[in-house]
Amino acid sequence: EVQVLESGGGLVQPGGSLRLSCAASGFTFTNYAMTWVRQTAGKGLEWVSTISGNGDDTYYADSVKGRFTISRDNSKNTLYMQMNTLRAEDTAIYYCAKGSGRATPHDYWGQGTLVTVSS
Amino acid sequence: QSVLTQPPSVSAAPGQKVTISCSGSSSNIGRNYVSWYQQLPGTAPKLLIYENNKRPSGIPDRFSGSKSGTSATLGITGLQTGDEADYYCGTWDTSPSAGVFGTGTKVTVL
Numbered sequence: 001e002v003q004v005l006e007s008g009g010g011l012v013q014p015g016g017s018l019r020l021s022c023a024a025s026g027f028t029f030t031n032y033a034m035t036w037v038r039q040t041a042g043k044g045l046e047w048v049s050t051i052s053g054n055g056d057d058t059y060y061a062d063s064v065k066g067r068f069t070i071s072r073d074n075s076k077n078t079l080y081m082q083m084n085t086l087r088a089e090d091t092a093i094y095y096c097a098k099g100s101g102r103a104t105p106h107d108y109w110g111q112g113t114l115v116t117v118s119s
Numbered sequence: 120q121s122v123l124t125q126p127p128s129v130s131a132a133p134g135q136k137v138t139i140s141c142s143g144s145s146s147n148i149g150r151n152y153v154s155w156y157q158q159l160p161g162t163a164p165k166l167l168i169y170e171n172n173k174r175p176s177g178i179p180d181r182f183s184g185s186k187s188g189t190s191a192t193l194g195i196t197g198l199q200t201g202d203e204a205d206y207y208c209g210t211w212d213t214s215p216s217a218g219v220f221g222t223g224t225k226v227t228v229l
Contacts, residue, residue, distance in 0.1 A: 035218060037164075045156075045164065045207050047218030059216050062120050095163055101218045102211030105154040105169035112163055 002026035002108045006096045009113030016086050016117070022079040022096030022110060029077040030054065033100035036070060036081050038092035039112075046092070049081065050100050064090075086117045121147060123208050123221035130227040135198050139224045141191040141208035147219050151211045153191040155184055158205045167206075168193065200228050 008020040022034070036048040049070040050059045058070050069082040079096055093114050097106035124142040131137045141153065155168035166175055168184035171191065183194045191208055208221035 037218075037220075044205075044223040045158075045209070045220040047209075047220055050218055059218070061217060097164075100211065101154065101209055102151055105152075105166055106156070106164070106209070107166045107169070107175060109163040109165070 002098065004096045004098060004108055004110040006094065006110040006113040009094065009115045011116045011118065012086055013119050014086060014088060014117055017082070017084045018086065018115060020081040020083065020094055020096075020113060020115070022081075024077045024079065024096075024098070027098070029072075030074040032098055032104060033102075034072060034079045035097045035099065035101060035106060036079075037095045037097055037106070037109075038090075038115075039095070040089075040092045047101070048094070051079070052100075083115070086115075088117050091115060091117045120215065120217050121212055121219055123147065123210070123219055125206075125208060125221040125224045127222070128225045128227065130229055131198050132229045133198055133200065136194065136196045137198060137226060138195075139193040139206055139208075139226070141193070141221045143189050143191075143210065143219070145189055146214040147189075147210050147212040148186065148191055149189045150213050153184065153186050154209045155182075155191075155193045156207045156209060158207065160204070164207065195226070198226075198228055202226055203228050 035050040093112040096110040098108040152170045156164040158164045171186040172184045
């Protein structure tokens with residue numbers, strides 16, 4: 001059974017940092033790109049970042065470029081998102097999703113982890 | 120970065136049909152497969168349609184997808200109260216390389 005499970009969310013002050021993790025199981029992790037998607041309260045889905053299966057290629061939304069870094073450890077079947085210089089507008093539920101949305105659809109999603117940026 | 124345009128809401132009576140449009144451009148829908156996702160209240164999105172018109176295992180054939188040019192459409196027939204949810208289209212944008220989702224459509228069963 002495929003599972004993706006996010007962790008690491010919480011309350012952080014503006015300008016602070018947070019690292020999200022996503023533990024994956026039930027599929028050959030290294031064969032698939034992985035993606036972070038976020039959703040603010042009552043709003044739509046926003047693509048944040050995608051990383052290729054081997055980690056060589058990364059893509060970012062303009063809204064997070066230069067502040068967020070996506071990475072993965074294929075030996076641990078884990079996806080990460082290092083979030084720096086956080087802003088109030090980064091407050092959202094962050095979902096980890098299997099696939100790139102290009103070559104492979106997002107066929108499995110985690111339950112999400114809430115990030116709140118507030119003083 | 121671009122966003123795909125969907126109607127904010129659609130509604131119909133139980134048993135009826137609704138269609139949801141998703142409008143993009145030549146750099147996203149025009150060049151890549153479209154997926155559709157269902158998000159029930161308080162839950163994570165779930166894949167409904169991939170590669171424009173394919174259904175994952177377990178998705179009933181009441182749900183269908185199509186694509187033409189720079190637009191895509193999700194159809195739901197035999198509408199049920201359990202179909203009340205937000206629906207999003209999604210694809211990849213080639214220029215610049217980035218994922219992209221639709222603005223979302225709320226389906227209401229009258």
